[in-house]
Amino acid sequence: MRETTPLVHNITNYVTVNDCANILLACGGSPIMADDIEEVEDITSICQALVINIGTLNQRTIASMIKAGKKANQLGHPVILDPVGAGASHLRTGSVFKLLQEVRFDVVRGNVSEIMTVNSGAGSTKGVDASADDRALHQNTGRAIDLGRQLSRKVGAITVTTGAVDIVADPANAFVIRNGHPFLGKVSGTGCMLSAMIGAFCGANLDRRLEATAAAVCMMGIAGELAYEKTEKYQGGTAAFKIHLIDAMSQIDENILKARTRIESR
Amino acid sequence: MRETTPLVHNITNYVTVNDCANILLACGGSPIMADDIEEVEDITSICQALVINIGTLNQRTIASMIKAGKKANQLGHPVILDPVGAGASHLRTGSVFKLLQEVRFDVVRGNVSEIMTVNSGAGSTKGVDASADDRALHQNTGRAIDLGRQLSRKVGAITVTTGAVDIVADPANAFVIRNGHPFLGKVSGTGCMLSAMIGAFCGANLDRRLEATAAAVCMMGIAGELAYEKTEKYQGGTAAFKIHLIDAMSQIDENILKARTRIESR
Amino acid sequence: MRETTPLVHNITNYVTVNDCANILLACGGSPIMADDIEEVEDITSICQALVINIGTLNQRTIASMIKAGKKANQLGHPVILDPVGAGASHLRTGSVFKLLQEVRFDVVRGNVSEIMTVNSGAGSTKGVDASADDRALHQNTGRAIDLGRQLSRKVGAITVTTGAVDIVADPANAFVIRNGHPFLGKVSGTGCMLSAMIGAFCGANLDRRLEATAAAVCMMGIAGELAYEKTEKYQGGTAAFKIHLIDAMSQIDENILKARTRIESR
Numbered sequence: 001m002r003e004t005t006p007l008v009h010n011i012t013n014y015v016t017v018n019d020c021a022n023i024l025l026a027c028g029g030s031p032i033m034a035d036d037i038e039e040v041e042d043i044t045s046i047c048q049a050l051v052i053n054i055g056t057l058n059q060r061t062i063a064s065m066i067k068a069g070k071k072a073n074q075l076g077h078p079v080i081l082d083p084v085g086a087g088a089s090h091l092r093t094g095s096v097f098k099l100l101q102e103v104r105f106d107v108v109r110g111n112v113s114e115i116m117t118v119n120s121g122a123g124s125t126k127g128v129d130a131s132a133d134d135r136a137l138h139q140n141t142g143r144a145i146d147l148g149r150q151l152s153r154k155v156g157a158i159t160v161t162t163g164a165v166d167i168v169a170d171p172a173n174a175f176v177i178r179n180g181h182p183f184l185g186k187v188s189g190t191g192c193m194l195s196a197m198i199g200a201f202c203g204a205n206l207d208r209r210l211e212a213t214a215a216a217v218c219m220m221g222i223a224g225e226l227a228y229e230k231t232e233k234y235q236g237g238t239a240a241f242k243i244h245l246i247d248a249m250s251q252i253d254e255n256i257l258k259a260r261t262r263i264e265s266r
Numbered sequence: 267m268r269e270t271t272p273l274v275h276n277i278t279n280y281v282t283v284n285d286c287a288n289i290l291l292a293c294g295g296s297p298i299m300a301d302d303i304e305e306v307e308d309i310t311s312i313c314q315a316l317v318i319n320i321g322t323l324n325q326r327t328i329a330s331m332i333k334a335g336k337k338a339n340q341l342g343h344p345v346i347l348d349p350v351g352a353g354a355s356h357l358r359t360g361s362v363f364k365l366l367q368e369v370r371f372d373v374v375r376g377n378v379s380e381i382m383t384v385n386s387g388a389g390s391t392k393g394v395d396a397s398a399d400d401r402a403l404h405q406n407t408g409r410a411i412d413l414g415r416q417l418s419r420k421v422g423a424i425t426v427t428t429g430a431v432d433i434v435a436d437p438a439n440a441f442v443i444r445n446g447h448p449f450l451g452k453v454s455g456t457g458c459m460l461s462a463m464i465g466a467f468c469g470a471n472l473d474r475r476l477e478a479t480a481a482a483v484c485m486m487g488i489a490g491e492l493a494y495e496k497t498e499k500y501q502g503g504t505a506a507f508k509i510h511l512i513d514a515m516s517q518i519d520e521n522i523l524k525a526r527t528r529i530e531s532r
Numbered sequence: 533m534r535e536t537t538p539l540v541h542n543i544t545n546y547v548t549v550n551d552c553a554n555i556l557l558a559c560g561g562s563p564i565m566a567d568d569i570e571e572v573e574d575i576t577s578i579c580q581a582l583v584i585n586i587g588t589l590n591q592r593t594i595a596s597m598i599k600a601g602k603k604a605n606q607l608g609h610p611v612i613l614d615p616v617g618a619g620a621s622h623l624r625t626g627s628v629f630k631l632l633q634e635v636r637f638d639v640v641r642g643n644v645s646e647i648m649t650v651n652s653g654a655g656s657t658k659g660v661d662a663s664a665d666d667r668a669l670h671q672n673t674g675r676a677i678d679l680g681r682q683l684s685r686k687v688g689a690i691t692v693t694t695g696a697v698d699i700v701a702d703p704a705n706a707f708v709i710r711n712g713h714p715f716l717g718k719v720s721g722t723g724c725m726l727s728a729m730i731g732a733f734c735g736a737n738l739d740r741r742l743e744a745t746a747a748a749v750c751m752m753g754i755a756g757e758l759a760y761e762k763t764e765k766y767q768g769g770t771a772a773f774k775i776h777l778i779d780a781m782s783q784i785d786e787n788i789l790k791a792r793t794r795i796e797s798r
Contacts, residue, residue, distance in 0.1 A: 017546060018721070021547050025719065032617065033545070034617075035588065036589065036590040036591060038591065038622075039620075039621035039622070039623035042623070243768075244771075246770060247768050247771050247772050250769035250770040250771070251769045
């Protein structure tokens with residue numbers, strides 16, 4: 001991917017947008033953020049992928065998301081949906097369903113609460129983090145796989161359910177990924193960053209979107225492991241961890257990936 | 267507080283929003299940012315506190331602030347106001363007065379210029395930092411206490427005036443807090459972060475909002491002291507200080523707090 | 533400059549805004565971000581400079597940029613334009629031309645693609661980074677100087693073209709600056725930060741805007757060199773580099789500047 005430098009169009013939230021830009025640069029992509037309805041078609045046309053993140057959606061940007069999504073569909077660009085906080089408000093849940101109706105997504109990535117909400121139309125999202133009930137469910141890897149596959153069939157997209165264990169699923173396949181570290185949940189934006197990376201990986205590997213998605217998930221997990229090791233070494237806390245995470249992403253090479261990847265096909 | 271993980275709804279500025287999210291996670295809370303008028307009532311309903319920060323206010327978000335504030339009032343949730351830059355424009359000053367008219371705030375936190383503006387309707391705010399005249403005034407702790415108490419009586423909220431010395435006041439009580447470090451003023455967002463934390467602390471201690479507010483102020487000051495020590499040790503500058511600040515917040519325990527708290531009741 | 537603490541009004545993007553605020557504090561300025569049309573005239577009136585950055589422009593903020601720019605012109609404040617991604621969409625390119633028609637800019641800063649677009653009305657911007665063709669052109673320092681001078685004559689502003697080598701030009705003068713490090717291109721926001729700093733430097737040196745601009749460019753480059761040395765020492769990556777960059781800016785003194793500046797007048 002580092003050879004192609006895929007340009008990724010992000011319509012995303014203002015909370016974690018800087019981290020998304022920097023993780024894209026660190027993993028070998030290039031970011032552009034643009035959300036005005038007058039320019040999203042132009043911008044998405046010069047990119048290799050589109051990532052739609054509803055973290056701080058508003059009426060103006062929802063319209064831009066739909067317009068950009070339709071254009072990316074026309075061009076055959078991978079389109080990623082991060083339904084941040086789906087279930088937390090009628091606006092969020094309704095916007096997710098509207099987006100899924102109007103735009104064909106290649107990948108939907110969320111925590112288990114968000115994925116359940118998208119799957120069921122209900123859900124029990126507590127803000128933007130997985131609720132305790134959902135965490136319990138998630139420990140049942142079999143059920144999480146079923147959930148991912150079910151949603152994948154419904155919406156025709158690869159699904160990524162992140163948590164203690166990460167699941168990448170389409171109707172026919174499922175990968176269980178056991179990389180990562182609990183500190184990834186103590187920093188704002190690691191989910192958003194992963195969604196942005198999935199955009200870059202799919203944009204650079206149009207014909208192998210499932211594998212590209214799984215690779216992005218593994219890479220984020222491994223970067224989290226490396227970051228935690230460095231955080232511990234220097235007795236840092238959560239902010240140092242985020243710095244080390246982006247650092248690790250800019251330094252990871254193929255050998256590290258091969259040695260550390262813990263992925264299982266189900 | 268770390269046991270309850272209070273969820274805090276932030277309608278805040280796009281400059282320091284990421285720091286607010288991460289400091290909330292570091293201190294044991296959980297953040298959600300949402301500012302569209304169609305969803306702020308839903309979002310605030312699933313939270314334990316609401317923090318309104320006018321740092322980059324606009325016509326659209328002012329309406330959302332009022333709507334969210336009214337809903338939080340109905341639900342008995344603590345509501346915090348950070349009047350960033352009050353006095354710097356008619357829009358800011360006017361919006362603060364409108365908010366105070368429409369919404370019942372539990373805490374108002376600002377620097378001495380902002381607190382003076384809110385108190386008097388005038389003020390001499392130089393941007394978002396305390397002006398020299400106000401700094402001089404602030405060295406007169408007695409006058410700063412009077413100011414805080416006076417505003418508290420007027421608006422029926424606890425007031426927090428931050429600067430070289432921090433004052434937490436209500437009509438009957440005043441705390442003078444001597445924790446902190448000058449580097450806290452050399453980094454963007456330490457005031458915003460404190461306001462977010464006050465939301466989390468009050469949300470987790472509904473019956474002891476004054477003490478919760480004072481505790482948040484002490485904790486930020488102590489984290490600043492610890493962060494400066496680490497910054498000096500590694501010969502870092504202001505950016506390293508901010509990382510160490512959030513790190514310290516994620517690492518502070520009760521023993522450190524007890525040993526370092528410098529609070530005096532007046 | 534550290535004696536005058538110029539206050540800089542930024543109408544800027546939400547991607548790199550926090551870095552802009554912190555670099556302004558680190559270099560001795562003071563930031564205020566405000567983009568609502570109702571307050572931009574008030575805000576710019578209490579500032580010493582205005583920086584307009586179109587990185588995440590929208591219809592609402594374009595109007596605010598024009599209004600703020602006209603007011604700053606009336607007051608004789610330096611006005612800086614950062615045409616982020618000019619050429620990437622009709623909205624961006626059109627807005628740049630509209631801004632140049634309505635507002636008198638003192639400095640226009642961009643990468644070579646952006647400067648070419650502003651100069652020609654066409655260009656080949658690939659997102660927000662310089663495209664390969666443009667990088668090749670840029671290695672021809674003579675042509676880059678011609679470009680900067682040509683645009684300077686057209687728009688009556690100092691031009692700053694940043695890349696492997698930085699060019700500061702007005703119709704009569706050109707400086708070639710060879711400070712900096714390639715890592716500055718691996719982090720989001722170093723261009724935006726430089727534009728913000730140019731605002732502070734010009735605001736503090738109204739009568740020597742060309743020299744002030746060149747000084748800001750040198751200082752950013754030198755901070756980049758110092759940051760890279762520290763990044764290497766601690767085996768950090770791109771995120772550590774950004775921290776060290778802002779740290780270096782907060783620590784640089786006159787002796788370091790004198791020893792390291794590599795500027796040549798053409």
